[in-house]
Amino acid sequence: MNNNDIVVDIQHVSFSYDDKKVLDDVTLQIPKGTFWGLVGPNGSGKSTLIKIILGILKPDQGTINVFGKPISNLKNRHLIGYVSQKANSFNTAFPATVLEVVLSGLVSKVGLLKRFTKKEKELALEAISAVGMEEFVHRNIGELSGGQQQRVFIARSLVSNPELLILDEPTVGVDLKNVENFYDMLATLNKEKGITLIMVSHDIGTMTNHATHVACLNKTLHFHGNSDEFHHLDNAKLSTIYGHDIHVLTHAHEHGGSYV
Numbered sequence: 429m430n431n432n433d434i435v436v437d438i439q440h441v442s443f444s445y446d447d448k449k450v451l452d453d454v455t456l457q458i459p460k461g462t463f464w465g466l467v468g469p470n471g472s473g474k475s476t477l478i479k480i481i482l483g484i485l486k487p488d489q490g491t492i493n494v495f496g497k498p499i500s501n502l503k504n505r506h507l508i509g510y511v512s513q514k515a516n517s518f519n520t521a522f523p524a525t526v527l528e529v530v531l532s533g534l535v536s537k538v539g540l541l542k543r544f545t546k547k548e549k550e551l552a553l554e555a556i557s558a559v560g561m562e563e564f565v566h567r568n569i570g571e572l573s574g575g576q577q578q579r580v581f582i583a584r585s586l587v588s589n590p591e592l593l594i595l596d597e598p599t600v601g602v603d604l605k606n607v608e609n610f611y612d613m614l615a616t617l618n619k620e621k622g623i624t625l626i627m628v629s630h631d632i633g634t635m636t637n638h639a640t641h642v643a644c645l646n647k648t649l650h651f652h653g654n655s656d657e658f659h660h661l662d663n664a665k666l667s668t669i670y671g672h673d674i675h676v677l678t679h680a681h682e683h684g685g686s687y688v
């Protein structure tokens with residue numbers, strides 16, 4: 429594979445908080461246009477790895493390149509969109525409309541004091557429509573459900589045209605019946621806009637039915653590969669990774685599996 433096709437290149441990364449090692453020799457390459465589900469039990473280092481990719485934390489050992497460069501040297505930060513799990517814990521009285529929240533994603537590009545142009549408003553409306561929230565453009569963000577708010581935050585990160593979108597547990601607070609729609613929307617962004625996606629999730633079953641690839645972390649990387657390979661892992665291997673029994677629930681989906 430050509431090096432230009434690798435969006436995130438993680439090589440032998442280790443990281444400790446004080447003397448507690450939480451990532452040990454993690455090596456993973458994320459090719460352009462793939463949708464990765466990053467799964468693993470509580471406390472397995474998923475969020476820490478995301479923070480390292482984003483440059484919020486520095487690895488003790490190893491290297492990370494994003495778009496071919498160490499993140500500290502990456503000038504085009506707007507190529508990376510990030511939506512954290514806390515994005516949906518919104519105060520219901522927050523006085524901003526969906527359009528205003530999405531436009532605020534352009535602030536780092538246009539500056540706080542500049543007024544938004546017609547073109548920028550068009551970009552915001554396009555991002556809002558990409559996440560299926562057209563009918564809520566002028567609604568107050570605080571009046572929306574958790575899942576709808578997450579869509580708005582994704583639109584906010586899409587407005588600067590990222591090529592890599594990183595989502596940390598975005599379905600927390602999204603009701604079950606909307607989770608499938610939410611994943612479908614992400615899969616469409618991945619396929620139609622070619623955005624490379626990395627998504628942390630606890631929900632292995634739904635995640636691995638929609639992502640193209642899966643990375644299974646528990647301090648070390650226990651598995652990485654495409655979703656079909658993941659579905660062929662046996663329960664014993666998954667239970668070793670998770671440290672407890674993982675049961676496969678039958679599920680009406682083509683891959684037929686949900687894990688709890």
Ligand SMILES: Nc1ncnc2c1ncn2[C@@H]1O[C@H](COP(=O)(O)OP(=O)(O)OP(=O)(O)O)[C@@H](O)[C@H]1O
Nearest residue numbers: 445446448450468469470471472473474475476477
């Ligand atoms: N700032 C911190 N200081 C010290 N220890 C931390 C800090 N942040 C996380 N940890 C510890 O590092 C380990 C990995 O945490 P991390 O948040 O990366 O895991 P995670 O897989 O994202 O967990 P979860 O699925 O529960 O969100 C955990 O044991 C956690 O308690």
